[in-house]
Amino acid sequence: MKRALITGITGQDGSYLAEFLLEKGYEVYGLVRAQSWYRPNISSHLADRITVLFGDVTDGVDISGAVQDARPDEIYNLASQSRPGESWSRAQETLVVNGLAAIRLFEAVRHSCKSCRVYQASSSEMFGQTLTAPQNEQTLFNPVNPYAAAKLYAHQMARICRESYGLYIATGILFNHESERRPLHFLTQKVAYGAACAALGITDSPDLNERGRPIVEEGKLALGNLEVSRDWGYAPDFVRAMWLILQQEQPNDFVIGSGQLHTLRQLCEAAYRSVDRDWRESIISDPELVRPLEPGQTIADYSKARRLLGWMPTISFEEMVRRMVDNQMQRLRNLVALR
Numbered sequence: 001m002k003r004a005l006i007t008g009i010t011g012q013d014g015s016y017l018a019e020f021l022l023e024k025g026y027e028v029y030g031l032v033r034a035q036s037w038y039r040p041n042i043s044s045h046l047a048d049r050i051t052v053l054f055g056d057v058t059d060g061v062d063i064s065g066a067v068q069d070a071r072p073d074e075i076y077n078l079a080s081q082s083r084p085g086e087s088w089s090r091a092q093e094t095l096v097v098n099g100l101a102a103i104r105l106f107e108a109v110r111h112s113c114k115s116c117r118v119y120q121a122s123s124s125e126m127f128g129q130t131l132t133a134p135q136n137e138q139t140l141f142n143p144v145n146p147y148a149a150a151k152l153y154a155h156q157m158a159r160i161c162r163e164s165y166g167l168y169i170a171t172g173i174l175f176n177h178e179s180e181r182r183p184l185h186f187l188t189q190k191v192a193y194g195a196a197c198a199a200l201g202i203t204d205s206p207d208l209n210e211r212g213r214p215i216v217e218e219g220k221l222a223l224g225n226l227e228v229s230r231d232w233g234y235a236p237d238f239v240r241a242m243w244l245i246l247q248q249e250q251p252n253d254f255v256i257g258s259g260q261l262h263t264l265r266q267l268c269e270a271a272y273r274s275v276d277r278d279w280r281e282s283i284i285s286d287p288e289l290v291r292p293l294e295p296g297q298t299i300a301d302y303s304k305a306r307r308l309l310g311w312m313p314t315i316s317f318e319e320m321v322r323r324m325v326d327n328q329m330q331r332l333r334n335l336v337a338l339r
Contacts, residue, residue, distance in 0.1 A: 005029045005070040007057050007105070008078030009050070010041040012181040013121070017076060017239040018046055024243075029070040031055050031063070031079070042181045057101040064108040067116075074246050076119045077105055081147065095150045102154035106161045106169065117168040117246045122155040123148065124175040124231065124257065127298050134301035137173070137253050159253070168251045172242055175257030175300045178320060179235035180327035185210060187223070187264070188232065189324065191271045194221035196328035198282045199275035206335055221282055224289035226265040231299045233258035234315035244309040257300020258313050270321040275329070 004021050008014045009030030018028050028050040030043070037052055053069055055062030057079040067075070079101065081094045102120060109118055125148035126141045143149045158169045182189040184207055197205050197216040205216040215221065233256075241256045262270075272279035305311045315323075 001025060001027050002074065003027045003029065003070055003072045004074045004076065005031065005053075005066060005072040006076045006078060007031045007101075008080060008121075010036050010043050011078060011080075012042065012179055012183075012235050013177075013239055013242075014076075014078050015043040015046070015181060016179070016236050017078070017242060018043060018050055020236075020239050020243060022046070022049055026074075027051070029053055029066070029072065031057060031066045057105070058096050060104040060107070063101070063104050064112060067105075067108045067113050072113065072116050074117045074119070075105070075109065075113075076121075076242060076246075077102055078121050080121065081150075090146075094146045095153070098147065098150035099153040099157075103157050106157065106167065109167060109169075110161070110165050114165075114167065117170070117251070118158075119242050119246050120154060120158045120169055120171045121242075122158075122171045122173045122253075123151045124173060124255075124298050124300065126152045126155060126173065127296070129296040130298065131296070133297045134259065134299040136255050136301040137304055162251055170245045170248070170251040171253045172238075172245055173253065173255045174238055175231040175233060175255075175298065177233045177235045177238040178324065180324055181235070182324070184215065188267065188321075189328075190215055190221065190223070191264075191267055192321065192324035193328045193332075194282060195268075195271035195275050195277065195279075195325045196332055197221075198272060198277045199325075199329060200332055200336075202332065206332075216282075219282060220284050222284050222286040222289060223264060223268075224286065226268070226283070226285050227263055229261050229263045229297060231257045231259065231261055232267070232317055232320070233313050234320045237313045237315060241305060241309065241311045244305075244311055248308065252308070254305045254309065255300050255302050256305055256311070257302055258317065259300050259302055260317060261297065261299045262317055267321065270318055271325050274318075274322045274325050 053066045081097045128142040128144040162169045178188040203219040205214045268279040
C-alpha cells in the first residue's frame with residue numbers, strides 16, 4: 001500500500017486529493033495545525049480514514065517530523081496562503097508559508113526521505129503581466145503580487161533542488177480552479193452565494209464579508225473590476241492531474257488549466273442565469289475591491305499535460321458554476337431551517 005503525505009489537507013484541493021488517493025488504496029497522512037483540525041473543516045468527514053499529524057508547515061522541525069513519521073512514497077505540498085489579493089497586507093506571512101515552507105520541506109526530503117516523490121503546487125499567478133498568451137511551461141514569469149512572487153520562489157527552488165540533489169520534485173502550474181468546497185472569501189464562491197441569495201429572496205445575507213458586512217447587503221453583491229478575466233477550471237479535475245504528475249518516470253513541470261478564458265462579468269452571468277435571475281440587478285462594482293495590480297491575460301496551454309499525462313478537463317465552466325450555486329442554495333436553505 002502506497003503512503004501519501006498531504007500538507008494543506010483541510011483546504012479545497014487537499015480534501016479532494018485525500019478522497020482521490022483513498023479511493024486508489026493509499027494510506028493518507030495530513031499535516032495540519034491543531035487549531036485548524038479541531039474546528040469544522042471540509043476534510044472533517046475523513047477523520048476516521050486518514051492519519052493526522054499535527055504541526056506547522058513553516059516549522060522545519062514539524063515538517064521533518066511529519067516526513068519521518070509518515071514515511072511517504074508521495075508528498076503533495078498544497079499548504080498555502082491562498083489569496084493573492086490579501087497577500088498585499090500579509091506579504092511577510094505569504095513569503096514564509098508559500099515560499100520558505102516549501103524549501104524546508106525539500107530539505108526534510110533530502111535528509112530523510114530522498115526516494116519519495118514530491119508534488120509542489122505552483123500557480124498561474126506567477127505569469128503575472130505576461131505578454132504571451134496562452135501560457136505554457138516555457139513562458140516567462142512576471143509576478144505582480146506578493147503571493148505570486150512567493151510561489152515563484154518555491155517553484156524555482158523546486159527546480160534547483162531537483163537538478164542539484166537528484167530529488168523527484170515535480171510541479172503543477174495550476175490555473176484557477178474552483179468547486180463547491182471553496183471558502184466564502186473566494187471570489188467565485190461569493191458570486192455563487194450572491195446568485196443563491198437572489199434566487200431565495202435573501203436581501204441581507206447571514207454570512208459576512210472581510211469588512212464585517214453582509215456579503216449580500218440590501219440585495220446587492222459588491223465586486224471589484226468586472227472585466228478581469230481568468231482561466232477557471234474544476235478542482236477535482238486538477239487533483240487528478242496532481243496524481244498523474246507524480247506517476248511519471250521523471251519529475252517535470254506541467255501547466256494545468258481549462259484553456260478557456262472568462263471574465264468576472266461572464267461568471268456573474270452564468271451564476272445568475274443558472275437560477276433565472278439577471279445579474280445586473282444584483283451586482284455592483286466597488287473600486288475599493290480592485291487589486292493594485294492585476295495579472296495580464298492568463299490562459300493555459302495544457303498541451304504538454306494532454307500529451308504526456310493524458311489529462312484533460314471533464315467539467316465545463318457552466319456546469320462548475322451551476323454546481324457551486326446549487327450547493328450554496330442548499331446551504332442557505334439549511335441555515336434558514338435551523339433558525
